[in-house]
Amino acid sequence: MRTIESYLRMLLIMTLCYLIAEWVIDEPKGTVLFNPYVLGFLFFIFLLVISFEVIIGVLERIADQLTTPEQRVALEEAKKQKALENKWKKRFAEWLIGKQTTPEAQLILEDHNYDGIRELDNPLPPWWLYLFYLTLIFGVVYLGYYHLFGGSDQKQNFEQEMAMAKEQIETYKKTAASFVDETNVTVLTDASSLESGKSLFEIHCAICHQNDGGGAIGPNLTDNYWILGGDIKSIFLTIAKGGRPGKGMIAWNNSLKPQEIQQLSSFILSLNGTTPQNPKAPEGTLINQ
Ligand code: HEC
Secondary structure, eight states: OHHHHHHHHHHHHHHHHHHHHHHHSOSOTTOGGGOHHHHHHHHHHHHHHHHHHHHHHHHHHHHHHHSOHHHHHHHHHHHHHHHHHTHHHHHHHHHHHOSOOOTTGGGOEEEEEETTEEEEOOOOOHHHHHHHHHHHHHHHHHIIIIIISOOOOHHHHHHHHHHHHHHHHHHHHHHOTTOOOTTTOOOOOSHHHHHHHHHHHHHHTHHHHOTTSOOSSSOOSSSSEESSOOSHHHHHHHHHHOSSTTSSOOOOTTTSOHHHHHHHHHHHHHTTTOOOSSOOOOOSEEOOO
């Protein structure tokens, strides 16, 4: 009885500590348990509670040895009296662990005997039994829901969520005025945008295209010949997604913002028709602009 009580107490204390951690720490619910500090703290409390229980056990044993037989009988009586008063507590304990096996009950042995191993015919503890029934019910519900009536599985959930996210992206694109991509990009002509485009170009692109766009490793960006298309949308797409594989023009959409790519594209278009110092020979097809 005492051991059961201390198990329950321990469980209660640990749950309480966990709930407090969950409440105090500002993280998404359920993730707190994986925080190493919380785990360490819970383990510390666990050790503390165990040592507390052990000390109580030792003290009780010492007290037991100090009492005379008469005192012990009187104590037993008092305990029994108290147990009668604690009827609900007793019932709950009985429900939890089943009726205590009396010495007579222990004699209820099964008939079989395997190499001296015998079996006791004790009733199962209710908590175990009801848990077992619960798993049966769960199994039936699960079978019905997923296998007979086609409840949605993880794959379907994933697809649903992806579709929802796509929709959200679409509505975001429509509502966010500042959002640019290759479908709605326009040429910027104001001086400050072109200035930003120029400085971005000098930082990121000039090594391959030259400061004046005349071309080196990358093609000449000032002529009317384009490999990947010379309108604002094509240029935006080339910068965002990169050139043909293996040519050296990488996708910049991971390191540059859409607005920056728009400024760069506009700046490149503003270079059209200028005369660079060392122009590279035209590449691609002639596009009259
Ligand atoms: C490592 C060298 C390198 C860097 C850096 C580089 N490019 Fe390029 N770029 C290239 C190459 C090579 C090509 C040709 C791609 C192909 O042939 O598919 C190219 C092609 C292009 C084109 C298409 C030209 C056409 O004729 O269709 C544009 C526009 C362009 N780059 C702009 C940029 C911008 C803007 C940056 C900076 C954000 C940049 N590039 C940085 C090497 C580079």
